[in-house]
Amino acid sequence: MGKVSVQTFLEENKDYLVRLTSELCSFATENPPGKDFEPCVDFLQGYSESLGLKTEKIHVPEAYQRRYNSPETFGYPRFNLLARWNVGAEKTLHFNSHFDVVPVSDDWKTNPFQPVVKQGKLFGRGTCDMKGSLAASLFAVHALKACGLRPAWNIELSFTADEEIGGECGVGYLVKNKLVRPDAAVVCEGGSGQAVSFGHRGVLWADVLVRGVSAHGSNPQAGVNAFEKGIALAERMRALEKEFRRRKSRFPLDRPEFAYPTMTLGGVSGGGSKVNTVPDRFHFTIDRRLTPEERVNDVIKEFNTIIAEAKKKDKTLKAKMHVTRGFDAGITDKNAPICQIAKKAVQTVTGKNATLCIFGAFTDLHFFTGIAKCPTIGYGVEGEGLHGSREFLKIRSLVETARVYAEIMMNSTP
Ligand SMILES: [Zn+2]
Structure with a gap:
């Protein structure tokens, strides 16, 4: 009867x-710079406590943020919230969501922070990613509480x-400071519909600076043109793409083209x-996006070899x-119980x-797989237009995702 009543509820x-989703979206938590984090966290704290959860509001020290x-x-200021329901079970399951959203552009037709329901979809900034x-x-x-069920x-x-x-002042802060140490985790995005993710690709972000010598435009021979040197260098890097075709991942990627390394040059340039x-x-x-087989140091x-050869x-x-960010792919063992529990939950619900x-x-x-060594899956609400001006979630999927989470909470063995 339990399952039926959760579904009915x-x-x-x-x-x-x-x-509830719309109310969360009304906090314009645009990041950067990171507005309205505290009122959003206070709202979540109030709601969590009304459910009987024990909460902990965490202010990230300013020095840490500056670092x-x-x-x-x-x-x-940066804040995070923890909400716990301790039932005296042997193991702890963690659910993580971020409440910051990417800044809005001018081409929104409606107020992005006052979501609108239209044809079974909820439009607004942060609806799908990921409030x-x-x-x-x-x-x-x-x-679960309303149905009298115990996870x-x-x-x-x-x-x-x-x-x-x-994420350094979010999940990074919680995990690196051991404020959370779950036995398994669900990151509430990075998989949806029938697809449960058990990891994601790695990444390298870097900035290449080329220096030249300035001179008057009428006499270019007197200078060294940093732009032309930079373009030539970028062209050498682009040649890597041929090599990428030979590096197909053995892992199942959510889209076939992601099974290869990919690269975007000049996202910022000048x-x-x-x-x-x-x-x-x-x-x-x-x-540069890395397949699970690649290592960011390689x-x-x-x-650097391309630069040295040039x-x-x-x-x-x-x-x-100059490397600004880099980490290997995050991967959970596909046979870990949480992967099988999540897969089964999606099958039961859909x-x-x-x-x-x-x-x-x-x-x-x-952060969970790499630093906390915690088996983690990714699954969240289906939608489209993430980071764009027509972001929406599918309301059917919103309800089903809540059911999938409830199923996972109710099962600690596959
Ligand atoms: Zn997100």
Whole structure:
């Protein structure tokens, strides 16, 4: 009867779940810089406590924030919230969601922070990424409580800052300082529908700075053009793409094209200051995504080798790569109980087969698998337009995701 009543509760209270999501979206937690984090956390604390959860509001020390975050976030304090339901079980299961959202652009047709329901979808900034999933995790607890059910694990929820800028003051802070030590975890994004992710690709972000010598535009021979040198260097790096075709991952990726390493050059680039001046500096960024088989240190070496070879060929080239972020893929053993429990939960709720895959983008999951050595899966609400001006979630999926979470909470063995 338990399952039926959770399902019934969720179906009957669907509108409440949509309202809860909308209310969360009304906090304009744009990051950077990281606005309204505290009021959002206070709201979550109030709601969690109304469910009988024990909460812990965590303020990240300013010095820590200054160490890890860029200056645009300074003056915007970072908070995280933990909410616990200890039932005296042997093991603890953790659910994590981030409450920060990417900044909005001007082309939203409606107020992005006042979500609108249209044809079974909820439109608004943060609906899909990822306040809907956050609401679903809390509402799953609400449903179990309302149905008088006791989970098979101690349940621990975290609502965290800064996923959109790297997570160091969010999940990174909790995990590195051992404020959470779960036996298994669910990151509430990075898989949806029939796909449960058991990891995600790795990443390297770097900035390449090329230095030249400025000169008058009428006399370019007198200078060294940093832009032209930089373009030539980027062209050498682009040649890597041929090599990528030979490095297909053996892991199942959520999309076939993600089974290969990928690279985006020049996401940010620039340098020169005037049309009639030979530019003495030019920089461009590298966004390189790693398959689970690749190691970030090898990838760094690969780029440095290209730079060194280019310098051998061109004695006037002055270039240096600065790594801004990098980590290997986050991976959980596919046979870990949490993978099988999650897969089964999705099958029970949707009535269709579920698959385990590796997510092509990255989430905060790698903090759990890499630093906390905690088996972790990714699963959340289905939607589209993440980071765009038509972001939405599917309301059907919102209800089903809450049910999937409730199922996972009720089963500690596959
Ligand atoms: Zn997200």
